[in-house]
Amino acid sequence: MTDNAYRVDTTSRLAQWRIDNLASCSYRKSDPFKIGRWNWRLVLEKNRNLFIKLFPELSSSNKDSPPIVSFIIRVVSSLGGRKALVHPEIRDKQLKSSDDFVWALEVPLTGKFIIDLEFLDLKTASPNGGESSSVWTDGFTQKDLRATALSSLGKMFSESIHTDIVINASDGSIGAHRAVLAARSPVFMSMFSHELKEKEMSVINISDMSIEDCQVFLSYIYGNIMDQNFLDHRLHLLRAADKYDVMDLKEACHESLLEDIDTSNVLERLQNASLYHLPKLKICCMQYLVKFGKIYDILEEFNAFIQSADMDLVSEVFNEVLSVWKGF
Incomplete structure (x- = not known):
């Protein structure tokens, strides 16, 4: 038996365990695979039926915060043109042990098959009994932006304090500050450093962005973007980050877009x-x-x-x- 028989391949929120031959044994546990903050295991037990189990490996550091998971699990057989058995979607189920999720398959499986596991969400329970929070939406902003932007910058933008330039979006206008824009973007710096119309007229035309997208983009630049706004506008932010050379925003969009790839996107x-x-x-x-x-x-x-x-x-x-x- 090679090590490949126990390996689970992963990407983004998807895990696949390829089974080439189960006839020689009645029990098989996969190697650990990491999704979110936890290492996971899949187990196959063959008796009268085939049982599939999924559980996290909890340690002393995380045993008090077991994951609350939403996922879809399928068994895809290579026989007969990739036939799939699909378990009903699991929503917000807390998993602590190997007995918390057990799928009994009454259909006999022979030959090669794949266990296809797609994580839809992973949450942790609030320590004070509050609402659970997703590990994929607690956001880079709470951690990283505090180190790169002062809270006063956000107030300057949100309250339009001494703005000195107007940005015209496709469907509205908003005030901003040259110094802040120039500090965050080499493209804006160039506009204000040379004798261009933006410097002379104190106006920047961004006709390829809506006012809503523009506000979210500027919120990032000023350091007071909300996590949900970031998630909802990632593709527009990516385009703006590339156009105006805001490389930390481009990388943040890049990392975030890796996390929730699915068939719809x-x-x-x-x-x-x-x-x-x-x-x-x-x-x-x-x-x-x-x-x-x-x-x-x-x-x-x-x-x-x-x-x-x-x-x-x-x-x-x-x-x-x-x-x-x-x-x-």
């Missing part, structure tokens, strides 16, 4: 990864589509993607598909 994420040169996001999207087989779940959308996407990107996807087929 993977093709859009792949296009943006190619457009804005985001290598980790590109690799994860490719793996999600090809290595983890999700391309079969969205064939109609993928056919439309082929018709409209950059041909070099389409070629990369097909080359990845060919390399996986050769190795299978």
Whole structure:
């Protein structure tokens, strides 16, 4: 038995355990795999039925905060054209031990199959009995922005204190401060340092952003962006960060977009990864589509993607598909 028999492959919020042969044993526990803050294990037990168990490995440091998990789990058989058995979606279930989630399959499985586990959310219970919070939305802003922006900057922006430049978005205008914009963006610095119309007229026209997107972008620059606003506007923020060379925002968007890839957004994420040169996001999207087989779940959308996407990107996807087929 090789070590590969126990390895679980992961990307973003997805885990897959490939089983080549279960006939020789009645019990198998996977190697630990990390999703969110926890190491997880999958267990197979074969008796009259096949039982699949999922549980976190809790240590002394996290035993008092077991995860509250939402997920979808499937068993995909290679026989008969990738037939799948799907467990009903699990929502907000706290898992502490190997007995907290047990799936009994009455359908006999022979040959190769894949256990496909997609995490929809991971939460931790509040220590004071309050509402649980997602480990994926507690945000970079609470941790990082405190170190890079003073709270007074946010007040200057939100209360329009001594603003000295107007930004015209596609559907509205907002006041800002040259010094703050120049300090955060080399592009704005260049505008105000040379004899350009922005310096002379004290106006910046950003016609490719709505006023709402512009406000969220400026909220980031001033250090008082809200986590949910960041999540809701990531793609617009990514475009603005790339255009105005705000590299810390671009990287924050890059890291965040890695966390919740699914079939509804993977093709859009792949296009943006190619457009804005985001290598980790590109690799994860490719793996999600090809290595983890999700391309079969969205064939109609993928056919439309082929018709409209950059041909070099389409070629990369097909080359990845060919390399996986050769190795299978």
